[in-house]
Each structure stands twice: as structure tokens, then as C-alpha cells.
Amino acid sequence: MQFLKSVALTIIIGLSFFIFPEGRSATDNPLPSWQDGASRKAIIDFVAAVTREGSPDFVPAPERIAVFDNDGTLWAEQPMYxxxxxxxxxxxxxxxxxxxxxxxxxxxxxxxxxxxxxxxxxxxxxxxxxxxxxxxxxxxxxxxxxxxxxxxAKHPVTHKPYTGMVYQPMLEVLGYLRANGFKTFIVSGGGIEFMRPWAERVYGVPPEQVVGSSIKTRFEMQDDKPVLVRLPEVNFIDDKTGKPVGIHQHIGRRPIAAFGNSDGDLQMLQLATAGTGKRLGVIVHHTDAQREWAYDRESAVGRLADALDLAVKQGWTVIDMKREWKTIYPEP
Known part of the structure; x- marks a missing residue:
């Protein structure tokens, strides 16, 4: 199941212009699709603290690494990945x-x-x-x-294109972080080559900043042209304990911020928030049965139990989608 956690999204040409209309920057009105509540404040306060020179929590730009799960964090994952x-x-x-x-x-x-x-x-x-x-x-x-x-392709429940089921509030977070000197990475249990073709167009995340599960590939010459052939063998599962390994192998720096939504993201959240200095761990909690889906502990897809139990102790921010997001998906 974890290998198939994956992805898909709204076609955006120039993500920054989609999120922040011409003439406005990401910092003029940060996170406009969020209610003015605890989660929005936690994100904005964190960014201010780590980017303000002279602050005791200041983090140099090369070390401003933020990692995001994909399924259930950046776009929907129900009724299945x-x-x-x-x-x-x-x-x-x-x-x-x-x-x-x-x-x-x-x-x-x-x-x-x-x-x-x-x-x-x-x-x-x-x-x-x-x-x-x-x-x-x-x-x-x-x-x-x-x-x-x-x-x-269209989603079997909403009949939206899968590219229309990204979360507008999370697109704004991605843009806001990048506007403040962060490098944003996707770290997902979904297939790395399933996400890379569209991640830059949709999220503004280039293919070299996508970490995911993979199958083995082999170099071949076909008709005098070099190609990589996909083999029917698992190479790496980037989920649960695999996520910190994937971060180490692909990124090489410990993130200072991590965003997830399920127990599959627990170890990634632990890795990011256990380092020295100011850290941010965020869980997207699916609580909106009207506009999206409401699920957590008993869900076969995106189960959230252990990470939710640890959130208070670890000081992680838990987003209540129903209360804290003004909108879920981008306008068509």
C-alpha cells in the first residue's frame, strides 16, 4: 500500500502567479486561504523567526529545508491513493x-x-x-x-481531474516558504517517477527535489540511443522508516520543517523536529466530511493515530481542515 501512495494535481503555469496575483508578493498577505487561527500563526511565526537576521533562531538560507508528504498532505488521497x-x-x-x-x-x-x-x-x-x-x-x-x-482521468467521487484536487492552502505554504528562502522537497511513499513529470508544473517543486519510492532501472542502448528501462523489481520504499533514509540519500541535510498527514510520515516528522534550533512539524488532519473527507485512526488509507497521539508531546501543529481552511481546492 505504501508504495502506491501517490500524487496528481492542478495545471498551473507559474505557480507563484497562481497563488499570488501580479503585483503582490508571498509576504504581503501570507496564506490567504487560511483562517486567522493557530496553525496559520504557527507557520508564519516560524518563518519569521528563522529568516530574521539577528534573531536567535535565524537559519541561513542553505539550511532552510522543508519536506512535504504528497498524498493527503498536498492533494487528496481518498477513496484510495x-x-x-x-x-x-x-x-x-x-x-x-x-x-x-x-x-x-x-x-x-x-x-x-x-x-x-x-x-x-x-x-x-x-x-x-x-x-x-x-x-x-x-x-x-x-x-x-x-x-x-x-x-x-477523472476522480471517481468528485469527477474532478486529479490535477484539480490539490490543496490550495498548501500551495500557498509552498509559495510562502520559497519566497522566504526555503527549498521545498516532496518526500512521498508514492512512486518517484509517477510524481516527477508534473511536480514542477503543479507544485513548483523541480524533479530533483522529489523523493519517492522506486523500482529498479537499467541502462540500455536502443536504436543507438541511450535509455533507462524500468524493471519489475522494487528498488526502494520511501515510507515510514524509509522516509528519513530517503531524505539522507537524496537531500543530505536534516529538514527544519516537515508537513505530513499520516502515520507514514511519523518518522519524517521526528527526524525534522529532533534537530537543534527552531523546528516546525505540521500534520494535516482531515476533518471536513462536507468539502473533502473526514478520517484518521481507522482509515485504511492515510491512517493517522500514532502521529496524532504524539503531536502534543512533540509540539507539532495539527491543522483542522474544517475549521482552519477557507477553501480546499483551487478555483477551476
Whole structure:
């Protein structure tokens, strides 16, 4: 399940102009889609403290690293991770080439539309789906598949494009941090190559600042051209205890701010907030059943229990989406 935590989002050309109209900077009216409450204040106060020269909490710009989970933190993740829905669509597309899938699980259940049964096999079933639908092609071919899917696919509940289900308040946080000298990274359990094709366009996060789960790749020469071929083997799972490892391997600095929404982000929050100096840990708590979904401890997707229990002790900020966000998604 963790391997498929993933991603997808609203098409934004020039993210800073989308969040902050021409003539305004990110600091003129920081976080305009947030209510003037505790979470907004915690973020703004933290940024002021670490960026004000002469402050005892001042942090030099190269050390201003902020990490963000993707699914459930930057965009929605219900009723299941969007990369899983991408895999299901790939099964349907490839089915004519695989008649054996009609009787082989979890593919047979996907083809019948019984996603609950398809997921009953747990992580092994999901990995089978990923290996069969995400491998056996070059990295460029896979990137084009992801882009084409995001351009046409619609969410099964809201019927919005997946690119329309990013969180406007979190887009503002990304822009606000970057306007104050932060470098922002995505650190997700979703596939790194599923996120990289669109993360810069949607979040303003370039591909080299995306950390995620991966499958193995191999260099080949095809028609006298160098390519990377995706293999049906897991390389790295960037979830739970894997997230601090991924941060160490890809970033090389301990973050001073971390944003997550589930127990899969617990170790990342612990890593970021255990360092010296002023730190910020933030949990997006899904409490809005009308505008989004309300879930935490008992959810099969995005379970939030252990991290929520530790939040008070650790001094982490817990965002109440229902009370603290004026809007959820960007205007179409």
C-alpha cells in the first residue's frame, strides 16, 4: 500500500502567479486561504523567526529545508491513493494483451470493477499490479503515460481531474516558504517517477527535489540511443522508516520543517523536529466530511493515530481542515 501512495494535481503555469496575483508578493498577505487561527500563526511565526537576521533562531538560507508528504498532505488521497487508480486504469488498457488476467488475481477483480477485492491481497497484490503496469518500458515512455493519464482521468467521487484536487492552502505554504528562502522537497511513499513529470508544473517543486519510492532501472542502448528501462523489481520504499533514509540519500541535510498527514510520515516528522534550533512539524488532519473527507485512526488509507497521539508531546501543529481552511481546492 505504501508504495502506491501517490500524487496528481492542478495545471498551473507559474505557480507563484497562481497563488499570488501580479503585483503582490508571498509576504504581503501570507496564506490567504487560511483562517486567522493557530496553525496559520504557527507557520508564519516560524518563518519569521528563522529568516530574521539577528534573531536567535535565524537559519541561513542553505539550511532552510522543508519536506512535504504528497498524498493527503498536498492533494487528496481518498477513496484510495491516486497512483493505485492509475494502475487500475493501466490494467484495463493492457488487458487485451493479457487474456490470463481474466482469471488471475488481483487483475481479474480490477477488470470486474471490484477494487475492494483487488486490494484484499494487501501489499503483495498492489506490488503485482505495479510491476505489471509500471515496468517494461523506458523512463520517458512512463512519464508520457503519466502525463496523458493526468490530462484525461477523472476522480471517481468528485469527477474532478486529479490535477484539480490539490490543496490550495498548501500551495500557498509552498509559495510562502520559497519566497522566504526555503527549498521545498516532496518526500512521498508514492512512486518517484509517477510524481516527477508534473511536480514542477503543479507544485513548483523541480524533479530533483522529489523523493519517492522506486523500482529498479537499467541502462540500455536502443536504436543507438541511450535509455533507462524500468524493471519489475522494487528498488526502494520511501515510507515510514524509509522516509528519513530517503531524505539522507537524496537531500543530505536534516529538514527544519516537515508537513505530513499520516502515520507514514511519523518518522519524517521526528527526524525534522529532533534537530537543534527552531523546528516546525505540521500534520494535516482531515476533518471536513462536507468539502473533502473526514478520517484518521481507522482509515485504511492515510491512517493517522500514532502521529496524532504524539503531536502534543512533540509540539507539532495539527491543522483542522474544517475549521482552519477557507477553501480546499483551487478555483477551476
Amino acid at each position: 491516486f497512483q493505485a487508480l492509475f494502475a487500475f486504469d493501466r490494467v484495463r488498457t493492457l488487458a487485451p494483451q493479457h487474456p490470463e488476467w481474466q482469471t488471475r488475481e488481483p487483475f481479474a477483480s480490477v477488470l470486474k470493477g471490484d477494487f475492494k477485492k483487488a486490494l484484499a491481497g494487501g501489499e503483495k497484490a498492489l506490488l503485482d499490479l505495479v510491476m505489471e503496469t509500471h515496468a517494461g518500458m523506458t523512463t520517458d515512455e512512463f512519464a508520457r503515460l503519466v502525463e496523458d493519464w493526468l490530462a484525461t
